[in-house]
Amino acid sequence: MTRKPATYADLEALPPNQVGEIVDGELHATPRPAVRHAFAAMQLATDLNNPFGRGHGGPGGWHFLFEPELHLGRDVLVPDIAGWRRERMPKLPDVVGIKMAPDWLCEVLSPSTARLDRTRKLVAYAREGVKHVWLVDPLLRTLEVFRLEGPHYLLLATHSEAETVQAEPFEALALELRVLWGDVE
Numbered sequence: 001m002t003r004k005p006a007t008y009a010d011l012e013a014l015p016p017n018q019v020g021e022i023v024d025g026e027l028h029a030t031p032r033p034a035v036r037h038a039f040a041a042m043q044l045a046t047d048l049n050n051p052f053g054r055g056h057g058g059p060g061g062w063h064f065l066f067e068p069e070l071h072l073g074r075d076v077l078v079p080d081i082a083g084w085r086r087e088r089m090p091k092l093p094d095v096v097g098i099k100m101a102p103d104w105l106c107e108v109l110s111p112s113t114a115r116l117d118r119t120r121k122l123v124a125y126a127r128e129g130v131k132h133v134w135l136v137d138p139l140l141r142t143l144e145v146f147r148l149e150g151p152h153y154l155l156l157a158t159h160s161e162a163e164t165v166q167a168e169p170f171e172a173l174a175l176e177l178r179v180l181w182g183d184v185e
Helices: 008-012 035-053 114-127 177-181
Strands: 018-023 026-031 062-066 070-072 075-077 081-085 104-108 132-137 142-149 152-160
Touching: 008 018, 018 114, 035 062, 035 081, 035 104, 035 132, 035 177, 070 114, 075 114, 104 114, 114 132, 114 152
Parallel strands: 104 132
Antiparallel strands: 018 026, 018 075, 062 081, 070 075, 081 104, 132 142, 142 152
């Protein structure tokens, strides 16, 4: 028996405590993020938005969204954080699903999403031309930085624990990883 591809109606039918995505025509539903996951995503979004989104102490020039719904080809994807250079997207669209691929995005890995994030979603992001992807693992306390080279991602660096990082495309920021893990008072 052949399965029919998932539809947007399948996403809408999910209970509110689940995040749904359609990857390669298949519905993936996962529970809302755990506290460590949500904390790391919030800290990273804050650290990036002030200098790059708002231009406070940094160059500005970006729009960031937390858990945007991306409609990329036949996929409906929800990265934890996504950013668009303002030169490509001067104004944020007032729509449910954004069809323009971001310039950068971050997936905060959790046991229930890591495999999908590292495999099929990474392939979809490369296909759609997302130039930079960061994978943050709050349990392993790592940040992996990828840059799109042709049709595939090149791992530029893996950072861990309490390092201070300056990573593409946000080299102007000295990001303290210990903040993502909650190791500050």
